[in-house]
Amino acid sequence: MTSRFTWCVIDCADPRRLATFWQQALGWEEDESDEDSVALRDPDQEWPKLLFQQVPEPKTVKNRLHLDVNPRGSSQEEELERLLSLGARRADIGQGADVSWVVLVDPEGNEFCLLQTQH
Helix, strand or coil: CCCCCCEEEEEECCHHHHHHHHHHHHCCEEEEEECCEEEEECCCCCCCEEEEEECCCCCCCCCCCCEEECCCCCCHHHHHHHHHHHCCEECCCCCCCCCCCEEEECCCCCEEEECCCCC
16 A cells, blocks of 8 residues: 655645746646635646645745756746746755756745756
8 A cells, every 4th residue: 555645735824826826837727725725736637736825924944845847848947037037036045056956936935946857
């Protein structure tokens, strides 16, 4: 027997705002929502889903878990410009200049990486 990865829950101050960023970044669709949370899923798959859940405390330290994303139909540089226009910001978490990925943060400061390889 094994377990199946079904949800990635992301604590945040404003679930609607953060879900909108990730919806635009990934091209995913809203699956369900209420006043305190918004769930997204890939339109081509039922699972896994991202759940943005409102919590009262702010983010204070570097994530212990982060998402990696790959460009689809564009170069890394083109996708970087698009993500920045959606509200992402570059982040320095100690990565060197010689890495092939770009470290970014979403509108609430959650780190994620933009990889080089197109998918």
